[in-house]
Amino acid sequence: MTPSAAFSTPLVFRESASSFVAYTAGPNQGSRYRQWFRATRHATADAARAVATTATLPGPGDQPAPIRLANGRCLGALFAGSGTNTLQAHSEDCSSPTFQTNWSVSSRGLVTERGLDQALGHTQSADPGFWPNSGLRPALGAGLPLVDARFDVTPLTATVSRIDHIARSVVITGAATPQATVRVGTQTTPVGAAGTWTMTVGGLSIGANSIRVEQLRSNAVVDSVTLRPTIIDGGTIVPAPTSRVELVRGADTEVPFIVSNRAARASMTGVVELTAPEGTTFAPGQTRIAAGVNRAGEGSAWTPVSRLDLTNGRLGDGGRTMTFDLSSGSGALAAGEYYRYGLSVSTPASSAPRETSMGYVYRGDSSAGDYRAAGSTATTVVGAADIDTSIGATTPGGTTDWGRSDVRATEVQGAMTLTAPEGARFADAEARRASDDTARDDYRVDYSTDRRTVTLDGPTDGSAVWGSAHQHAAFRLTLDADSEPGAVLTGGEVVVSGAGGATLAEGAFQVAVDEAVPTLTAEIALVDEVTRPAAIGGLGDDGGTVTVREGDVVLGEARVLDGRWSLEIPVSIGPGRHTLTATQTVDGRPFGSVQAELDLGAVVDVVAPANGKIVPGRTTVRGTGAPRAEVTVTAADETVETTVTADGAWEARVEIRPGHTAVPVTASQHARGDIVTADTAQVVPDSPQELRDVVITEPSSHFYTPLADTTVEGTATPYSTVEIRAQWGFTIATVEADVDGRWAFDRAFGPSARYELTATQTLVDGRRSASPVFELYADGSFVPIVVTSHDDGGTYVPGSVTFTGRATQGAYIEARNQYDRLLFSTRASQVAGAWTATTGLGPVASYDITITQKAPDGTTGQTRLALSPELTFADLTVTSHTDGQTYRPGTVVFRGEGTPTGRVVATNQFGASVGETTIGADGTWSFARELGPDADYELLFTQTFRQSQDSVALGLRAPVWQPLAMTSPSIGDRYTPGEPTEFTGTATPYSTITATTALGTPLFTVETGGDGVWRNTRVYGPDNVYRIDVAQEARNGRTDALETFVWGPDLPWRPLTVTSHADGETYRPGELVLGGTGTPGAVVEITNQWDTLIGRPTVESDGTWALRRSFGPTADYVLRLVMTRDGQEDEIERFELRAPVWTEIELDRPEPGEGYIEGLNYTMTGRATPFATIRATTALGGQLFETTADRDGRWSHTRRYGPTHVYVIDLTQESLSGRTGTHPRFEFAPDDGTEAP
Known part of the structure; x- marks a missing residue:
């Protein structure tokens, strides 16, 4: 085992799973600062750790070394009092040549004193003469293991997680003791800190294998596990047999492949690589291939299994290869299953017959190990079937008997398309059963526009089935009329196409033209004279009879005489478009047929007026009909004729007088071909008329010649009765307004009276109205001045204003405003007394005008005229704010638009006035008002202009407190030095946002908008790390702030x-x-x-x-x-x-017997506890110096001594932990020149 570093741990030992022993150091004992230990038992390791003393031990497997406590003392074994050896701590056990105690730590955690070969962990009763005097104290013996993670042993587990049958290897995973070693043969791998491990073991044999897995600690085997994986020759998925597939030329054919699963597994993940048969490609669009499963292979039914579908298909090498992904997900896949997939292979129509194959590699990984199945499916390219076609001959323009096309195969499926020979087209076509020659009603027939081709197919696309056991095609051909007699028309083709356009069957045919050719023609004769019927005629064969039909209706027959025939078309055929067929028979057999198109136009249609009520008067009658036809419109006693335009429209105006009964409005059309149609609209002319003003218009001069006839004219509502009265109440005349509303009468007036005439109209529905007074003056009399262009109290259009009126003939006229400013002067006409003048007025002023006349005889008169500017009432608007907007507390300026000179008043929700102003001449207004800071306002702005008034409601909201937030940059973002960076965020609307550094330096101050958004852009850098404090102060004084934002530069990464x-x-x-x-x-x-x-x-x-x-x-x-x-x-x-380790103070210089030289500095040196304070004093207590040991414990001090004094020196040290120590007293005398022994 590789030696490990020393480690620190509490002195806790494991007796059992529920008993733990803690060693705790006691107080200093005796003058030598020895420490004894107490031993205590605890139910949990944590409880023991809480009281145990921590020590630093040599690493497991390291060379024996002292065990140190934090105070610098080391552990030693000692017999004290009674019992067995116990434990002490003393500095001599650290490095003393005599007393140093070395300990070793085993891989199992046994702490053994190397001299005694005894280990820690046991307990014994305390000796009353030694601390702790009672209870338990440590006992050395066989030992107990330390409680530390590095000594916990986890039992070895091992599992074969994956088998690669192809590579003959396995992946083994498991658990073991952290930092232990797992070994298989000569292979080893360390156990991770989490206690897990993995290893790949190769070189296995086909069949069963035995693998021993061992756990080692300190090079010793702790435990072991034996695994027995089995390697299968060739893998667990292999190719399965498939039958040869025939590839159809020019079509797509499904080619399957099958693999066999020989081992149970929970999942599969891999790829499938395919190669198309030679000369073919994979059809595009195959992104997913469905999988089928069974337990018998080819020849049995397949059940879909979507989890094994091939996905993500992608073409390669121009379509020659395809690659798919396979991912089964979770779920059992049983051994003994077969999996089938079908690929669509495209075979060119030009491919030659050949034998080839589709290759595949089905490989990947699974819960049962890797797999790889490589195989192929045999294929053969086949040709197309033949189609035989037979069809009889016919004459030019004639139609053949039924012919047929037969596919020379048992079964071919696909749409059949027939192409007629040149000069022929299909009259009929249908699919017939081969068994009884009856038509298939469910087969579809689709002709081309020119009927040169026809396609026969089944109920769905590509479902038609042809061949000796199914259907054949039957058809008739019509030859072109100009076909050459005796010729053979070639170019006929029959093709059956499969999916993708592949040719599955094909053939060619021709048709013969008879020697005889009919001369039949047909032309339409239609002249513009509408009374003449249409006719049809043309050439024919002598002795022949021509029958003309429209559909199945016979219109007539004509004999061919001298090679021609003709026939009048009966008017009963009616209007509209007609297709006429002329069929000739000679000696009882058909001999030619031609068609002709006849257009007799549309029927007449009255579009307006619609049936119902109309307003009496001139009425426009509109409609549609046949182009160039004659239309007669009749309404009541009025008849109007018109002609239909080329685009089929007509229009006429008729007068319809008032009445309460229906009046027929009839349009009669006489169209070409002697076709007559009619249409009528029934109208009642009693809808309310628009009431027109009744006025007297003549004589416009308002003067009459005494006792001579004067014509009085005027206008009123059409058909109204107009009664004209003078100011004395008698009726001067009663007349009726004509269709245009005009009326007039002649009468003598005078010789000198002034007449005030009034015309009163009475409408047919009883409504009445009267005209303004119309004055008539005798020539030469004084006439009061009047203004006819404007009314008193009326309005004017600002700008150049023209005034007109009447006055005494030849009078002088002038006008002045309320400030006596002359506006205009003019003179009345010498004949009619009319006057006119122009002046400038406006734009918004009101005028009080006095207009004065002075007649030629000096008589004067005047009239007054008050005018205001003609201003269009403009809706009030508020342009400075929008409804619901948040306002900025403080001085708020309201602005808007309205009617010039109007008054705007604003009130709040409590009815109190907020402000008011007058709208300027330019139509704008404004006023200011203090608002806020916390109130909401519901304001009503009201505009008043003359008699008009309108209002606008405006809700204003006080800023709602919104906590300060910064949306950009985010925590952790960095700035690019030298480039602008935008800070953005949200806060209370119209609040002030201030950003400062941690030192208080301002970076920016901005105000949020009404939406609460704030932003600021500035440059940062070049390498500062900013600690930015961002705060907001709302308009009402409320504040908040963000946590300090650290904003550093985006600088390169540097190691720590x-x-x-x-x-x-x-x-x-x-x-x-x-x-x-x-x-x-x-x-x-x-x-x-x-x-x-x-x-x-x-x-x-x-x-x-x-x-x-x-x-x-x-x-x-x-x-x-x-x-x-x-x-x-x-x-x-x-x-x-x-930490500094306590070290007894040592003196390196002076050495024993060494002295100082008078007048020279001497440096004393030594060693002590690192960073301890070293003090040197004389025996009488005088201080010589004080210095500090460095981190290595070395100390020194330089000074002069002497001149002859013998110093008796005490050296002491005081560590930073407060511990003190002394050095034996020594003498330091002058150097006597002798060398120390």
């Missing part, structure tokens, strides 16, 4: 080192700095041998780390240092710091 101390060196008890180097920004976690965390320093930007901590004074430390950063880790698994 300790530079402040050397591994195993003696440390100075007290506060010391443990330090080293590593990766900047990484965290170094330091734990001691008891897994207690000592500290977690961070590596600084300069790559150094340091931990200041108190150590000691008497403990040894076994440290584990682990450095981590961003998931990467480096470790110093064991780093030891030794």
